[in-house]
Amino acid sequence: MVDDDERICRQLASGLAHAGYQVVTAHDGATALVQSEDTPPDIAIVDLEMPTSGLDVIRYLKKLHGEAVHIIVMTGHDDEQRRTAAFDAGTNDFVVKPTGLAELKRRVAAALRAQRAYVEVRLGKEAADRRMTYGAEASALLAHDLNNSLAVSLSNLQYLGEELSMDEDQKEAFRSTLRSLRRMSGLVANFVDVARFEDAAVKPTTAPVRVQKLLESVLEINIAASKQGVTMQVDCPEDLESRFDASLVERVLHNLVGNASRYCNQNGKIVLGARTWNDAGSCQVSVTNTGPQIPDSIRNSLFGKYVRGGGGKRGMGLYFCRLVAEAHGGRMDYEAAPEGPSFVLRLPGRA
DSSP, rough: OOSSOOOHHHHHHHHHHHHTOOOOOEEEEEEHHHHHHHSOSSSSESSSSSSSHHHHHHHHHHHGGGGSSSEEEEEEEEOOOHHHHHHTTTTTTESSSOHHHHHHHHHHHHHHHHHHHHHHHHHHHHHHHHHHHHHHHOOOOHHHHHHHHHHHHHHHHHHHHHHHOOOOOHHHHHHHHHHHHHHHHHHHHHHHHHHHHHHTTTOOOEEEEEEEHHHHHHHHHHHTTTTTOOOEEEETTTOOOEEOOOOOOOOHHHHHHHHHHHHHHTTEEEEEEEEOSSSSTOOEEEEEESSSOOHHHHTTTTSSSSSSOSSOEEEEEEHHHHHHHHTOOOOOEEEEEEEEEEEEEOOOOOO
């Protein structure tokens, strides 16, 4: 309680102390400021007309303690200008003298309820932040370990596939397992890299790439996993060359071809196409499938994080594709081609 009228200050402080509050008093704003650093107040009752202005006290308390301190102005002068100045400075409540102890107790009790609610919200937020931080760290560690383990498993399976003799049923089971493991590995790798992209911890390593060769490699891996009757083809000039991070772009294409395989119509076609974008060295790579277009209602959110896709599933595959494009200085687009949906990765081809 800060008031240069020592008699009023003493009487009200005594009444509040008898009501169970711990009260610290000061008779000038300068003294109050020093005391507030040693004993941070929950509630401050401040007179405006003092040698050190009450407005300065209010501003300092709010700067030092923010919303953790509830300020009640108690003044003998009530006019619009003073009220405006007080609330602009950060006042929470305004009381005009003479003020009875009963009224002041009611105001302080109401302020205390507000402070308790504020503290509960703050503590809840801090607890939620701690849980989110723990969850993010645990997820990152788990994803990192999974990523490494899946990479080893894939490598071993590919080696076994080359070394073992199997009949057709065994080969099909083996290929199915390999496809599932490869898809799982891609999902985990996407999860790891999305977090790294968001933290600006990934910088693409660009190098000259023969685009047709890359597309054929993607097609070779995915063609066995496509629906029965669906055909895949590459439509790319043989001499097309660009600069980008081939490993990242390859993962983008695996994502896009996987999506195209799921939504392609029966006996349809998937085309991996590429051509120069807008100048020499630039490149745009597209994955187009026959089938229904993406609904208008979700096109604007296609490349968001954890948004619902056309088939009702959630994930981060297209979000990862967008991040890769932007990391190269390019962009990821959806286009409604005449034959069906087309996803286009545009890369500037800069070093």
